[in-house]
Amino acid sequence: MIKTAPITIGGGKLTLQEVVLVARHGYEIELDASVKAKVTKSRQYVEKLLAEKKVVYGLTTGFGKFSDTYISSEDAKMLQVNLIRSHACGIGDPFPAEVARAIMLLRINALIQGYSGIRYSVVETMVEMLNKGVVPLIPEKGSLGASGDLAPLSHLALVMMGEGEALFRGEKLDGKTAMDKAGIVPVSLEAKEGLALINGTQVMTAVGALACWDALQLAKWADCAAALTTETLQGVRQAFDPETHDIRPHAGQQQVASNIRKLTQDSRLMTNQGELRVQDAYSLRCVPQVHGASADALQYIHDKLLIEMNSVTDNPLIFTEQEKVISGGNFHGQPIALAMDFLSIAVAELANISERRIERLVNPQLSGGLPPFLTKYGGTNSGFMIAQYAAASLVSENKSLAHPASVDSIPSSANQEDHVSMGTIGARKAAKIVENAYNVVAIELLCGSQAADYRGADGLGKGTAWVYAECRKQVPFLDEDRVMYTDFRKAVHMMKDEAVLKDMTETLGL
Template sequence: MSFQLGQDRLTTALLYQQVVQGKPEYVLPAASRERVKRYRQLVQTALDSGKTYYGINTGFGYLSDVRIESSKLNQLQDNLVRSHACGVGDYVEPAVVRGLLLLRAHTFSLGYSGVSEACLDTILEFLKHDILPMIPSQGSVGASGDLAPLAHLALGLIGEGRVLYQGEVMPAAAALEKAGVKPVRLGPKEGLSLINGTQFMAVEASIAVEEAKVLTQSADIIAALSLDALRGTLKAFDPRIHEIRPHSGQKQSAERIRAMFQEHDPIVESHADCSRVQDPYSFRCVPQVHGATYDTLGFVEKQINTELNSVTDNPLCFENGEILSGGNFHGQPMALAMDFLGIAMAEIGSISERRTEKLTNPNLSGLPAFLTRESGLNSGYMIPHVVAAALVSENKVLAHPASVDSIPTSADKEDHVSMGPIAALKARRILKNIANILSIELLAACQGIDLLAPLQPNPRLKRIYDSVRAQAPAMDTDRSLHDEIKNLSAWILDGSLLKCAEEA
């Protein structure tokens, strides 16, 4: 069913489904279009009054007191977009740009921005034809919105800059001509509306939330496989333990791990009478650690879902004809949420690395050193563990909050900024590292299972083991695991591991 712009509620899950997993499907209801026309008329009425309105007939930021004559108002908007489109760094992936276009269309359909139908229709044409402006990832401090990234988006809409179209990077003007789309001619306020707002950090945050959900749930499944390979005890996952500390995430994690052991497990039965009383924290405390991250994700997702349905540019138009300047573009809600997400997810990687270390350490695992039968001649999983340790250490640096920093801009007019885009980009980098860390643990766990032969895990875990082995054979002698780590990382991140577990 198509998403109704300006009417339905957008969520991180829906945005991810629309721009990452499939082609955007949306409609602009007649009521939303009528709302856009009505609010645009408020801008025109304000101009006709002869009064001064920030961003409509004035300069911007420190120059907000400079009145611009009527004949130059269109040029003012073009100049604003061009001057702000000066971002640097790697270009964001196509899914993020699609997300920006979709979210821009949705928020403008709420009306309060006061943009014209023509502006909104051009955004929809870009979505329809999959014309994606090239947007550098760096350059926003997240205060007056995501000025630099959104300016690059707007630059494409006016037919300038470069875009990705039909798999090729080309000048926007050339792409628009091929697609039969006319660039928008910006009217008063429209350039400012296009570059003000938190859409860049909100889209990055939405994708981060959905990736984090997949990784955290996958971490439970991988931990279960590692527990079997280590010949650990299931007592720590007894529901009675978690009922008397009933954090919802903790209970959810313990339940998911228990579910992986509901069938007859020869490995578990083989050590039923061993002398080991309890396992290291990285195994015994998985529900407590993973569960805290689940609970954090719940808070973060709620924050992002609110932002996705908010109007965050400036100034804003209201039904009574007032046009008010405020600070909805300030990214602090996104910045704090993304820093919290980064910290919580870094812990998923940290405890995973500890499990890999236990599997490779013969003093704790009872398995051959570094999970190889001829250790010494072979290094086995010695260096894959080192790679995991390196990524965990990098995540510790990345988990330092961006939101505690601020640097004044625009001649001290914008004197407190959020650094929300930096927080979101850091969080996504942490998630990529975690996908690799979990991939290494998964490979190590499967190698541990191999070394317990002829014992086999239960059918549920065996199905996951078989899926991994279809992509990465057992390592009898040393070889490069680079490709296997990379491929399994993508397999985990796209939800295939979870699908395999659900089918099992």
């Protein structure tokens, strides 16, 4: 990887793209010069409270139901260590390394705002871990998403203490060995610091941020696939004329209609109203309305994630200027839980309508003269028959996964924490739906490209010709049956390739 300048955090708003660069592409970070004074001032106020033996939740008390139990200053350090060890109750496979890196980045971004009472040196340790490639192994399951992501974040804190498990340069190691090999000194937690490390929404937000970024790119490909399919089915172009969309001015609907017009510009395959038919099926004619609704949802989700990524979500919060410590509920994941359920539904619908377009391409009763299942040798060859099965399977799975997690709540901590968000479950489900949807749209792109070869690819519009050419760089025409799952993988890889996405933006203006 080419060495890049580090991303500075703490001086402004962290963006979704910056999260992706750090999480997936190994970008290092540095802290803005203003950060140290804010963090240090907050810590000094915590130490003042400790010296005065004030009764403050999380500093000199237990946690949850034990919030009324006083802890002496002598036991404060043990309290923090016990907190991390007892709360590291994660279950299941670990999150991918990119998610763990995103979690660390977002936790750092919350702590450096100066409301958490943590020592600056502890933040520096996490920065060093991120920059040197120590990746905590954080189990996916075990968070209720209400007192923050307590269980998964405890697995991050364990490695900081030289415990738990981590990856370093691709090797799975115990936390102490990983830190030693990276040349990082583990931390010895002081009062408040264990709680500051684990009380927050960074796990659900990290998973959600990466899934939302992928969904935003997928939405562009869904428009490309829809345009290609509409052309090869000789769709009616007037459905995308601006007049219709100007009198129902949802931003997403207008944008998608504009995208379809750009993509099909100068097409000789599109037809006029009444030429072959008066109107198309909904999966073609209503693309602006359906894709557009998902586009609007994705914009809402993006905006909510930006707020959360740049917020302080632990407890209690230290307000040094007002000399206050407030025990509130910023750790509650409901804002992200609802957004993640919305993400699930919005992306599931992109896949849902895509599968219906696939069906029209492969079904000879609906395709307007294309060969059955897009193969010349039907009978001895199945063509894209089972590709549609696979898409239908993923769409059906998405319907189950899209059931909202946020409507569930189970009381915890002896009913002290009696309403929880399940936001992390929602985020994990949304990420699965996004991955499934990529594969469905990939299948549509390949079906559309196959149909274009039969119709005459030289008749495609300016934009769809680019889409077709990119698909054909990856996957050749299906003349006779071959193993197809590798074709799907190649198409998905193309859709996620940053160079291709950059070219899409520059060439098509999407």
